[in-house]
Amino acid sequence: MAHHDATYVAVIGASNATEWELAMAEEVGRRLGRVGAVLVCGGLGGVMDAAAAGAATEGGTSVGILPGDDRTGASPHLTVAVTTGFGEGRNVLVARSADAVIAVGGEFGTLSEVALALKMGKRVVGLGTWDLRRDDTDADPLIRVDDAETAVQIALGG
């Protein structure tokens, strides 16, 4: 059972992921589970399932926030699955529920979660994810890292 003062970290990325992304997500999930953080994700396959599987191997707690009306397609490794019936609207809840976010690769859905988390003032760590620029600034709003260990350390405030 999760301690009620655990840190919640969202691991976000696509269903359609590369081998490297799946390996990163799984290791991030394991490291979060090991330290007692709660893993938040979109609850489906690919990066989401890999992260939940990683957390489960360490006895960690995970919650998947699903787009559909029921739990069809939910990762079997989740501790709990929340159905929303909101479609892409569930991305708001993934960002909202997390204290920090780790983006692993990702497509447009992941980009929306990154942007929502940044708008909400949350720390966003990137592992091989979107590059975001505006003409009027050189600043990169994401903290870029190359490995799961550093991603988790930074997400947890280290």
Next chain:
Amino acid sequence: MAHHDATYVAVIGASNATEWELAMAEEVGRRLGRVGAVLVCGGLGGVMDAAAAGAATEGGTSVGILPGDDRTGASPHLTVAVTTGFGEGRNVLVARSADAVIAVGGEFGTLSEVALALKMGKRVVGLGTWDLRRDDTDADPLIRVDDAETAVQIALGG
């Protein structure tokens, strides 16, 4: 950890609850935890906290779906807390995430969750909750019971 094919049962009711309602909610939570069902609730105090506490005493799994932007006010007995920032809008997610609903007492928020669950075609069991009538029908859309054991049996399809 919750089994991925667990039944999800929402226990809904007010923060401001009577002793009888709290006792009922706590026993419902214990019985759900004992059989491995996942408890869904609104995540705050009163009936919600009592149900989560009951589930926790049996090693059960619970998820609270919170109205606010952060986990302030969340029951410490929850396995996981999902923050929505949707205010009353989170009631939709409580109803949506559950396979069946047990209403214990309750005020307008509980009534909204009962109505949403009925609209979604879910089984709703009532313990001392709202009486709902329309002029053109005698049918009561809720299954009324008087004790926690029967409430849980019916919610689980028994």
Next chain:
Amino acid sequence: MAHHDATYVAVIGASNATEWELAMAEEVGRRLGRVGAVLVCGGLGGVMDAAAAGAATEGGTSVGILPGDDRTGASPHLTVAVTTGFGEGRNVLVARSADAVIAVGGEFGTLSEVALALKMGKRVVGLGTWDLRRDDTDADPLIRVDDAETAVQIALGG
């Protein structure tokens, strides 16, 4: 065009409505349009369409908040239709957007909107709609009326 300080009144009720309900909704819509109130509704058929049609005959402004991902099934009489993709979750937005609510008949969806509006502290006027009781109180949370003129007067604070 709606004046920016208009009152917003939701007219809620079922797609599957009686002749009396449709006539009431249409007259409520006409009276709201005549005084420059903005009509809010669920945007589909039955009571929703009748209210929007009534508003349109008086040059009134209406907004329909749709459950689906697109405007399929939207009343052609709406000034604007907002698509949500939230299914029943859009009921929260109907209640939230209104300053007062007039319920005309209605099924479980209408009941959820009545309950959400009451929870949000809004005035709810009932025309042949749900009877709501709790054992511990005799108070009826709705203001019951028998005709459209009185319903609109009360909804507008008269």
Next chain:
Amino acid sequence: MAHHDATYVAVIGASNATEWELAMAEEVGRRLGRVGAVLVCGGLGGVMDAAAAGAATEGGTSVGILPGDDRTGASPHLTVAVTTGFGEGRNVLVARSADAVIAVGGEFGTLSEVALALKMGKRVVGLGTWDLRRDDTDADPLIRVDDAETAVQIALGG
């Protein structure tokens, strides 16, 4: 009144906008109003207000989808304002309600709407907005333009 088969175009951008962005948004709004398109926006100040003001000068129809619980801070130029109480979650509804999106400058909130609209498969036109790249592709998911006239033409499918 909007024709029920109008095209809905979201104009998205920040409250805190440059003179150039405000001028672009206002001209986009005017051009949308002139052709009978419905303008969708986030309903507040800056780019949102400028677009609504532009639409109003041409007798156009606009809907603002607000983050808060009431219409405080809403642009006075809107035809209708929908209150959501969803905070940043309202960005999903801005993207969902539109058939096409024109992004004018913008910060993280705008970026989230761009990403959500792309995820939903909608055409997104950019006027001085975010640059989005992934390492594994050179493709720019936005259609970049330099003036309001071209932005509206492309958003309307021209």
